[in-house]
Amino acid sequence: MTVADLTISAPAGSYTNTLLLNSAGTNTPFHVISNLTVRPGGALTILNSTLTVDNGTTPTTTDLGSE
Numbered sequence: 001m002t003v004a005d006l007t008i009s010a011p012a013g014s015y016t017n018t019l020l021l022n023s024a025g026t027n028t029p030f031h032v033i034s035n036l037t038v039r040p041g042g043a044l045t046i047l048n049s050t051l052t053v054d055n056g057t058t059p060t061t062t063d064l065g066s067e
Contacts, residue, residue, distance in 0.1 A: 023048045
């Protein structure tokens with residue numbers, strides 16, 4: 001479960017696009033090699049799963065509607 005870059009977002013006025021990692025376990029993480037971006041209209045929910053991101057930057061949040 002590896003991708004190079006991942007952006008989660010949705011156009012203004014539309015529904016929220018959500019990536020749900022649900023019960024994938026913790027032994028095999030969902031792996032993002034470079035950039036994980038959650039923009040307005042996007043959401044990331046992790047339940048009983050693991051996510052790793054290798055770009056080395058500190059995650060940040062904004063008040064623009066991202067969760």
